[in-house]
Amino acid sequence: MALRHVNAVIVGAGAGGGIVAKELAEAGLSVVLLERGRWHSYADIDGDELRSQRTPALGNAYGPDDERYRRVVQDHAGEWRLVVPSHWLYNNNAACVGGGTLSYGAMAWRFMPEDFRMRSTYGDVPGSSLEDWPISYDDLEPYYEKAEWQIGVSGDDSQNPFAPPRRRPHPMPPFSYNTEGRLLHDTARRIGLHPFPIPMLRNSVPYAGRPGCINNRTCVGFACPVNAKNGSQNTVIPAALATGNCELRINAVVSEVHIDDRGRATGVSYFDERDRRQTQTADLVVVAASATETARLLLNSRSRLFPNGAGNNNDWVGRNLQGHAYCGAFGLFDEIVYDDVGPGACVAVCDYNHHNDGIVGGGLLANEFIRMPYLFTGRRPPGAPSWGRAHKDFQRTYFRRHASVIGPIQEMPVFASRVEVDPVVTDHWGIPVARISGHRHQEDRRGTDFLSTRAEEWMRAAGAHTTWKVGQGGGPTASGGQHQSGTCRMGDDPRSSVVNRYGQVHEIDNLFVADGSLHVTNGGFNPALTIMALGFWVADYITREWTGTHFR
Amino acid sequence: MTPKHIGRRTFVKAAGTAVGSTVLLPACASSTRGWRFLTAAEATVVDAIAEQVIPADDDPGAREAGVVSYIDRQLAGPFEKHQQAYRRGIVGVQQAANAMFGGDFESLRWTQQTAVLRTMERNDAPGDVWQSTSARSFFELVRDHTMQGFYGSPRHGGNRDFVSFRMLGLDYPRIVGQNRYKMFPGGS
Secondary structure (H helix, E strand, C coil): CCCCCEEEEEECCCHHHHHHHHHHHHCCCCEEEECCCECCCHHHCCCCHHHCCCCCCCCCCCCCCCCCCCEEEECCCCCEEEECCCCHHHCCCCCECCHHHHCCCCECCCCCHHHHEHHHHHCCCCCCCCCECCCCHHHHHHHHHHHHHHHHCECCHHHCCCCCCCCCCCCECCCCCCHHHHHHHHHHHHCCCCCEECCECECCCCECCECCCCCCCCCCCCCCCCCCECCHHHCHHHHHHHCCCEEEECCCEEEEEEECCCCCEEEEEEECCCCCEEEEEEEEEEECCCHHHHHHHHHCCCCCCCCCCCCCCCCCCCCCCECEEEEEEEEECCCCCCCCCCCCCCEEECCCECCCCCCCCECCEEECCCCCHHHHCCCCCCCCCCCCHHHHHHHHHHCCCEEEEEEEEECCCCCCCEEEEEEEEECCCCCEEEEEECCCCCHHHHHHHHHHHHHHHHHHHCCCCEEEEECCCCCCCCCCHHHCECCCCECCCHHHCCECCCCEECCCCCEEECCHHHCCCCCCCCCHHHHHHHHHHHHHHHHHHECCCCEC | CCCCCCCHHHHHHHHHHHHCCEECCCCCCCCCCCCCCCCHHHHHHHHHHHHHHCCCCCCCCHHHHCHHHHHHHHHCCCCHHHHHHHHHHHHHHHHHHHHHHCCCHHHCCHHHHHHHHHHHHCCCCCCCHHHHCCHHHHHHHHHHHHHHHHHCCHHHCCCHHHHHHHHHCCCCCCEECHHHHCCCHHHC
């Protein structure tokens, strides 16, 4: 039996897709939101570190599962590896209602104006496809504001002299510091930095009918037991459903976007919870499946006019895959600096975002989320024993006497770093899997050397008796991970981008992308709030310009 | 590690009854009698390796924490893909132990066991098995699984009686929402 035709079908109920669903549904469009995962709650894993989305030793808590999903990824030695989602090479984000926003750390950064103008600010970087965005910070500012107020952010930019201009303050006051945060804040001030509380997509006070944060240790990598962490699953998706215009279908694995012989999207095919193939027709198709899976879906959508995948006649779909080059420093202290007040990360500086001599872009520095006991077993100074009495003694002594500041260096996009579809390997449903290959740019290493040196200075000034650097950019594998982006670049020139400034696929005007795939560059910041702002931006264009049969 | 303002027992009791927070109990922290994948002989070897990785001192080690129960349970589940690595690796450990000290691994003296594991870590352990398999990879696999079994949630068969959480001064059973009330000032 054919499914009822709708105005819009949206693929992916994460940061971008959830927002587009709500905006379109509120505008009166009939919407079907397809999500390959399901609903989850904290109780599913009960704070179990071995199932956490951060350390999935026994499998991902919030999907995808290791049984039905796989990818082919080029490893350090250039070998193709078949990997399951809980393997780090898979570059997983999540597969559930809320996507990454269910279990993220929830930092709520706005990119800075320079992040949208990287080429203009820094010039050509050989070997990189570094470019300006077709839109500016000013274009996106009102949409950042929508994200902050509708999803819910706690913060206070007045303490950050490098914060981009804003018209409206954050809706909730900032979080206070824990013991480690206070120490690092005071130290940073003393050495001339400009520390401030990290803006967070968490409730510092009750907001929108949900309670304030209870400062769990089990925060990043976990859903929130009291719903004080704000994602699409507890904000815009319920709002979309409440309109009566949006139907959410979970366990729906989309295999293809259909493009007809006139070059128009007509809908999608997906496998439902009983692995039956369904086809949902729609006037509009919005793909928001994250940078890897969005690219894979477009590439798997072959048609007469687009034999190499939807919107891919110029071979740009899947290109410029980026993430972040995380780096920083650890420090060991004589005194206890740990107070078990979660989530841990609370203080940051933006002194190292832009305008540092010789550094292209740079990145923020912030204290790290709480290192859970198993995760901490891998955090040791170079040369320290990895097992035995000394290892255990270190664990016991320093679990409460260490701190870390880390940050995401903005990676230089590389055209050769890409998502393709594998010619042989398929998943449980017979859909060709994503194949990831490429490398990171050497410039990233200059950035991480710089930032981790600054991090180590901060640690030393804070009184650490032993410090060491972690993380180095510019490696031989493609980047990606939870901050994956860039694979459907937005641009004004259809020859060197996949979508236009509104996320509309060049040549297919009723097919949109609304996730991190759009990012031309990925900022020196966690990208969630920018993905949300882009969701509002794309949805705003659709609701303003769609007449019901065509775009104005 | 005693809280300054309120005794732990008092707090747990208060949290469970008066305050009404959720006290999370592990599904099943006790080990099963029979093994699910390992043979009894294999379990003895894994147990001895795990104890080397996290030895007992003032605090319990891997043996008391039931790490081998954790590993055995996962080998019949999420670690199914590692079954052959264990089966073969344990044979290799015995080959190395016999070549180096003329006895099975579990019967060696503590320092001899350490020496066997160090040669494995350096990837130059003697034995036929290690001609075609990386001794270092197997050692690192068991080491990592031991860390999981000792420091992870008790719900999977390891960290029995919350031994590692006690050692680190973390709440046990884990209490959701404790930090709302700032009852552990200074973290001690």
